[in-house]
Amino acid sequence: MSIINDKTIKPFIVMEVLERALELEKEGKSIIHMEIGEPDFPTPKKIVDAGTRSLQNGNTHYTDSRGTIELRSSISGYYNKNYGLDVTPGQVLVTMGVSPALLLVLSSLVESPGDEVVLGNPCYPCYANFIRYLGGVPRFISTREENGFQLKAGEIRKVIGPGTKAILVNSPANPMGTIIPREDLREICGLGVPVISDEIYHGLVYGEKAHTSLEFTEETYVLNGFSKLFAMTGWRLGYIIMPEKRLRKMQILQQNFFISPNSFVQKAGVCALEEDHPEVEKMIALYDERRRFLLKRLPELGLDYAVEPKGAFYIFVKADHIDDNSYRLAFNILEEAGVALTPGIDFGDRGEGHLRISYANSIENLREGTDRLESYLIKRGKLE
């Protein structure tokens, strides 16, 4: 059942901000983009060349619906090497991005109307849309700022019931940039409910390592892909790692909905995971430089955070002392200061009073953007 209306599948507010920003730019206004969750870097050269070679070699036909055995082996090997696991290619299903991966996983778990999926609030806005689309109920837990807005096992335990089909975690997280501490993730994985772990920001970490749910439980569905770490958003390539016995059901869905992932793009995915990419190291260093710049600069503007964000490319700051309506605030900043930011309400009511600041933009632009914010805040009498 797919009741699509304002109560189920919502557009993202960030897209509204972006659309308005593009309009203003058309009118000749200068806008600094700190709203977008997309790497501002090109895909590393070796990966582009691997995709090119595969295309030129005629790999333009369907592949195995699960993905090529070569890429599934690379993915299991990558997780085994990075996290000391023993994942097999038989546990891997390749998808056209993490979003379709989530659709497949939730389609296989949310089976009856009212089935619940536990997730934190704030969180990535699509999560709840997927769950509602499937007739399920997102069981939100308002997370605490002092926990980096991440879920704690004790809070989850209180809401688990017979209708609870999964717990959805995201670390490093959008919009918070925070990482679930190892011990917290271990406890969540021990609750006896399947854990869906969105690990798309793994690798984009600064001084701390993110852990995978696969370290702690077999009943888990890991979602990951190539978009963020390898700057491959436009390639549409992701994957699911799951218990091998769950794969057949998901494969049948994949055959129906997608036939198979793109053939030559999969070859580029093998190159991404198997070879060294100096560009990736450079990107991580640049993200960290920007992050450290903002961590110093934002508090000077009165924009604070309780837990230092150590992953992804977002900082989620308190802004209710400026305006408790984050939607109104973000659009006012856009119009008045020429800075595009994402209102916290886009991530759930618990995100209200906050702004998400993306540092997927150059340090020069971040400097200019924060200077503009400073002038704006002074003008509004919110900063001296």
Added chain:
Amino acid sequence: MSIINDKTIKPFIVMEVLERALELEKEGKSIIHMEIGEPDFPTPKKIVDAGTRSLQNGNTHYTDSRGTIELRSSISGYYNKNYGLDVTPGQVLVTMGVSPALLLVLSSLVESPGDEVVLGNPCYPCYANFIRYLGGVPRFISTREENGFQLKAGEIRKVIGPGTKAILVNSPANPMGTIIPREDLREICGLGVPVISDEIYHGLVYGEKAHTSLEFTEETYVLNGFSKLFAMTGWRLGYIIMPEKRLRKMQILQQNFFISPNSFVQKAGVCALEEDHPEVEKMIALYDERRRFLLKRLPELGLDYAVEPKGAFYIFVKADHIDDNSYRLAFNILEEAGVALTPGIDFGDRGEGHLRISYANSIENLREGTDRLESYLIKRGKLE
């Protein structure tokens, strides 16, 4: 609600045939593939080069979630030129293949449990899977052999009720290869129910032109893509043409489920539609040569059809005089004769007693395959 079990989302039998065929080949047996619905040709060179250039030029980021305006303009222009229409780019949504396109369209039309979609039996097996996945009911009409197993407006009218959300047509059709006559399509489009028209085999026609539902009604959702005509299955690129006022809802679903289609693949799509490709003409000529070979050869084997198939690359023949269980028959032919065919039951109970023969294989292989079938039938005493 996504109740996935044997009654809702089924695997395709054709995949089982293919898997067994591959096993037999591993054992050293020779198999002639006449089961697969995928062009046996490479993608035309100019298209491959356009994709390559786009990739090398760094088009590796998200695009507009509807697809690039360039490709949407090419698609509307292509339909306007080929069918004398006035479609606008604002009516076009680019998808990662026709299957996700169908998921989006049906998700927006099947809104309440029990909503019905009318479709012919036999038909492409996934259609019903999508409808059931969404909590809807496939309202099958057993079509008549003398109509090429295509729907007639008079038969549809009898089953239309308040819960009827759409009529799904497919011309040229899988598995029948037949084309809906112009007048029949016009009548179906005049029934006052939205028509979903799967036009993926348009262009692959031999001596007759297929018509689009857009010629006869505005309340239609055309599904098409690049896989079949341009031999681009592995690229995963398709599109929907719909009333402009329906696009926003579909775009929101696309943002949630897919973000945007692959960026550089879209550029290849522009090249496919905008430029001339001598390879495409050659492919059509070769398909037609194979088709004519089979149309002569199959009746010699006692494998008959009532209406000459004039599109796609399939011939759907009666085989119940050999065995009324098409599943058993197809696997027996595979094991005994080394010829892979698709059992008619894969396309619905109305397909029982039939076999789908694909000519997406060389004429030499088709000759060898039909010779093997001849020996098999003589051995079984079904041919003299």
